Amino acid sequence: MTRRTFTKSALTAAALVGTGAAAKAADVDVVVIGAGAAGLAATDALIRDGYTVQCIEAANRIGGRVFSDTSTFGVPMDYGAHWLHNRSLNPFVNIGRKLGLKLYKAPSNMRVMVKGRDATDADEIAFFNEVERINHAIAKAAKKRKDVSAASVIGPKNPWNLTASAHIGSLSMARDMADVSVADCHSAKEGVDWFCAQGFGTLLAAYHAKTPVTLGTRATSIDASTDSVIVETNKGALRAKSVIVTVSQGILKSGKLAIKPKMDSQIRQAIGGITMGSYNHITLQFAQGTIDAKPDSWIAYQLTEHKNGSPTGGGILANISGSNLCYVEIGGSFGKALEAKGEATMIDFGLAELTALFGANIRNGYIKGSATRWGKNANVLGAYSGALPGMIATRQHLHMSIAGRIFLAGEATSFGEQATVSGAHKEGLRAAETVSALLG
Numbered sequence: 001m002t003r004r005t006f007t008k009s010a011l012t013a014a015a016l017v018g019t020g021a022a023a024k025a026a027d028v029d030v031v032v033i034g035a036g037a038a039g040l041a042a043t044d045a046l047i048r049d050g051y052t053v054q055c056i057e058a059a060n061r062i063g064g065r066v067f068s069d070t071s072t073f074g075v076p077m078d079y080g081a082h083w084l085h086n087r088s089l090n091p092f093v094n095i096g097r098k099l100g101l102k103l104y105k106a107p108s109n110m111r112v113m114v115k116g117r118d119a120t121d122a123d124e125i126a127f128f129n130e131v132e133r134i135n136h137a138i139a140k141a142a143k144k145r146k147d148v149s150a151a152s153v154i155g156p157k158n159p160w161n162l163t164a165s166a167h168i169g170s171l172s173m174a175r176d177m178a179d180v181s182v183a184d185c186h187s188a189k190e191g192v193d194w195f196c197a198q199g200f201g202t203l204l205a206a207y208h209a210k211t212p213v214t215l216g217t218r219a220t221s222i223d224a225s226t227d228s229v230i231v232e233t234n235k236g237a238l239r240a241k242s243v244i245v246t247v248s249q250g251i252l253k254s255g256k257l258a259i260k261p262k263m264d265s266q267i268r269q270a271i272g273g274i275t276m277g278s279y280n281h282i283t284l285q286f287a288q289g290t291i292d293a294k295p296d297s298w299i300a301y302q303l304t305e306h307k308n309g310s311p312t313g314g315g316i317l318a319n320i321s322g323s324n325l326c327y328v329e330i331g332g333s334f335g336k337a338l339e340a341k342g343e344a345t346m347i348d349f350g351l352a353e354l355t356a357l358f359g360a361n362i363r364n365g366y367i368k369g370s371a372t373r374w375g376k377n378a379n380v381l382g383a384y385s386g387a388l389p390g391m392i393a394t395r396q397h398l399h400m401s402i403a404g405r406i407f408l409a410g411e412a413t414s415f416g417e418q419a420t421v422s423g424a425h426k427e428g429l430r431a432a433e434t435v436s437a438l439l440g
């Protein structure tokens with residue numbers, strides 16, 4: 001496809017590219033690479049500021065790691081983000097309400113179970129004490145500015161240690177405690193979580209229904225070593241004054257997107273130190289009423305085994321928004337190994353975990369399952385970012401520009417709301433503001 005026809009087909013989706021530009025002038029002011037929460041926010045903000053923008057997206061849909069599938073189960077299932085974390089900082093609760101969607105506070109109490117039954121009061125207290133003890137040890141180490149691994153501060157083992165480690169490590173940070181930086185973990189701002197009954201993906205897609213995006217267009221290289229910034233894509237080249245790159249740390253690290261001139265060593269260090277974790281939903285559908293749990297029950301069940309410190313097992317979100325879906329959540333290196341075995345093995349695992357907790361009879365009500373495999377998704381290559389122990393200081397280097405004209409933005413560039421949709425959205429806005437100031 002020639003540059004001209006590429007622009008034409010892009011126009012049908014974007015209607016933004018200036019035509020008849022002089023040979024040396026940029027074809028658009030800004031190219032935004034990626035239409036996840038960050039890229040979509042940046043695109044809208046720059047258009048509002050009067051710039052010409054072309055947002056390109058490798059996939060054939062918008063949303064990136066925020067996507068609701070309503071066709072597989074007939075009810076919404078979030079492929080990626082599901083929790084609207086920390087309502088006090090999260091703009092999407094109000095955005096969703098304005099869109100007429102059903103938003104509600106997530107139940108605050110966690111249900112604790114052991115094989116086949118609810119935990120006794122004593123066990124429940126032991127679990128919550130263990131969570132508190134580990135969180136306290138992480139906070140203490142972080143405040144001493146010692147960016148060590150969470151595993152190194154855990155201290156003595158007790159019967160709930162693995163379960164608490166799974167919820168703080170694999171299921172929150174998407175990594176084993178040995179790979180969790182205490183400073184990164186402690187810096188993540190906590191607050192009250194909310195849900196959207198129609199799915200977080202539905203909310204984001206509705207909010208950005210009018211944001212112009214050219215789908216199915218993968219950037220392969222960015223070159224800012226000449227007058228303009230040239231973005232090569234599978235559909236031809238684009239030229240801009242500035243580029244905002246919102247792809248995941250996984251994509252940046254993979255080298256699938258070549259960037260010229262060579263990035264500063266501090267940015268390269270940050271790409272090596274802020275890495276993608278593993279986290280997936282195994283979604284299981286049952287006849288209504290099969291799983292004896294209140295809507296949106298977040299269940300911690302006792303884990304007793306581990307492999308190299310990675311707890312064997314996950315957590316459960318049951319009867320999502322009152323529907324007949326349950327997520328068995330898995331993460332860390334245990335989850336990554338399970339992901340590598342394929343969807344069928346993941347579904348079998350999820351069903352076995354629920355059977356062990358709720359009894360063999362639930363299999364009579366089982367309808368079907370699916371499992372996400374974000375580590376295998378070629379457009380993301382992992383779940384979300386986290387700093388390796390000792391690498392927290394490198395996160396800020398992701399705010400450095402490349403050649404003064406290429407800017408990184410996304411969940412990984414956030415401090416405090418890293419690994420969240422809200423963080424990615426705000427980082428998109430920040431990058432847009434930076435570019436806006438640059439372009440004048």
Ligand SMILES: Cc1cc2nc3c(=O)[nH]c(=O)nc-3n(C[C@H](O)[C@H](O)[C@H](O)COP(=O)(O)OP(=O)(O)OC[C@H]3O[C@@H](n4cnc5c(N)ncnc54)[C@H](O)[C@@H]3O)c2cc1C
Nearest residue numbers: 034036037038058064065081082083219379410411420421
């Ligand atoms: C399983 C899972 C559960 C999660 N749960 C939560 C949760 O409950 N709450 C929460 O707040 N967050 C959660 N997150 C994290 C949240 O989804 C992300 O932090 C956020 O969506 C990231 O947005 P982003 O814009 O930074 O990146 P992305 O959403 O990854 O957007 C980047 C986009 O770039 C595109 N792209 C990649 N390469 C190219 C290329 N070369 N050319 C063009 N386009 C390209 C990708 O296709 C993608 O659409 C979860 C993530 C996962 C995977």
